[in-house]
Amino acid sequence: MSLDHRLSDEHEQLRRTVEEFAHDVVAPKIGEFYERHEFPYDIVRQMGEMGLFGLPFPEEYGGMGGDYLALCLALEELARVDSSVAITLEAGVSLGAMPVFRFGTEEQKREWLPKLCAGERLGAFGLTEPECGSDAGGTRTTAVRDEKTGEWVINGTKCFITNSGTDVTGLVTVTAVTGRKENGAPLISSIIVPSGTPGFTVAAPYSKVGWNASDTRELSFADVRVPAANLLGEEGRGYAQFLRILDEGRIAISALATGLAQGCVDESVAYARTRTAFGRPIGANQAIQFKLADMEMRAHTARVAWRDAASRLLAGEPFKKEAAAAKLYSSEIAVTNAREATQIHGGYGFMNEYPVARMWRDSKILEIGEGTSEVQRMLIARELGVG
Structure with a gap:
């Protein structure tokens, strides 16, 4: 493998564009949002218009046709000025949209990715739970199939979930136990839960030490019903x-x-x-x-x-x-x-x-x-x- 990590002309142009945006647009405004613990909707909208949320995704799904390096270059330049804006992009892409792109059906990709790539909607990844932070294999949230309707019925709680309660949040991908293996180990699956689904409750924003201009919430699911087609990838492969x-x-x-x-x-x-x-x-x-x-x-x-x-x-x-x-x-x-x-x-x-x-x-x-x-x-x- 080559150890030459110098950037191509295209990547360098992107880096400079984001650097300019960070200094000219983000830097003058973000301090006020941060102190008010307020989500910077206008800045995020501009990031969407620039195509930053679609950087690593193919053009056929509304993306920019770039790669993961392009996303990381943008993140580094944004974080040189402010981390709240940077984590909003990071979570929106690598945790929100990437699971849909990596594991979703063609129908799921075409339904969700264009909005996520444009920044019109934000995605979130519901993994962490109050009782099992680093032990994600200890997931307690459950999803049971209703034999009559075929729907998934989800119950549980998630915590520290970024981008989960903004006005433009479109979906949260939730990990849940959907069965047991022969040895009793849990089968964990990933399921897409659209915002506003009945029984899906988003708590008030946390009072945080930092990242105060980003959105972080606790989520609860009380008999939340979503179609069987909202399963992301194979059942039992969520882990x-x-x-x-x-x-x-x-x-x-x-x-x-x-x-x-x-x-x-x-x-x-x-x-x-x-x-x-x-x-x-x-x-x-x-x-x-x-x-x-x-x-x-x-x-x-x-x-x-x-x-x-x-x-x-x-x-x-x-x-x-x-x-x-x-x-x-x-x-x-x-x-x-x-x-x-x-x-x-x-x-x-x-x-x-x-x-x-x-x-x-x-x-x-x-x-x-x-x-x-x-x-x-x-x-x-x-x-x-x-x-």
Whole structure:
């Protein structure tokens, strides 16, 4: 495999376009949305018009005909400015639309993907439950077939679900136990539940530490009925499906984390050049210079890691270990860079008017969401043959 991760002209043009959008459109407005804990509908609408939600999908389904690398480039550039907007795109594509594309029937694809690719509707992935966060195999939500109507009847609760309660949310793909194997192990299936289905209740938004301009909710299902045709893929294959989705998603989260880490560098360099203390810019002090050098080194290394994992995915090669390593490293250095950026800014780094304060609040979840750091280490060890 080539280790040359330089971008093609097409990918570089996309990266620059999103970079410009992030700085010209997102940066001036997002702080106000963030402090109000308000979803930025207008920004998301513009992202849809740009085709960002359709980046990795074929044109026949309303997509842009790009690839997963294109999506990750967009995520990194958005997260350099704001992670709430970036996670809205990440969850909408890799968790919302990608399961439909990977495992859906042709009818399901044609019904849902054009709206999801256009950003007219957002999709969500209902996996996590209150009693089994990292143990997704312990799913307690159930779906039982009504023998008379053939419908699925769903009961259970999901938590921490991104994009699940916005005005433009169209569907949530829910994992549920639909039967038992001979050994008693659960058969977990994925089922599409359209927003507004009777019995499907979306709770009020969580009060979160970070990602305050993104939508995160608890969901409950009380005898929710959906047609048999809403089954996504084969019955009993939901567990394997979400493992594949999460493997890909770790690359996307790594790109997002890399963007946050790079954003911390960007803001800190600009601040170090203009902030004076003791008669000179603080950037003239070697202690600050070394902090900035280490921050840049971390962001650069994280970028190489996620691009390597992405290139393996695109080449059809095994990428599970590389995706886990990229997610683990980039999320942890995002937290480190956010802490160092806040330190460089001093008291101003503790003020919400400065982007680094937002980045500090947003960074910690990256070590938790879509697989904790501990889970990533388990996965890497397993791939090494010792787990």
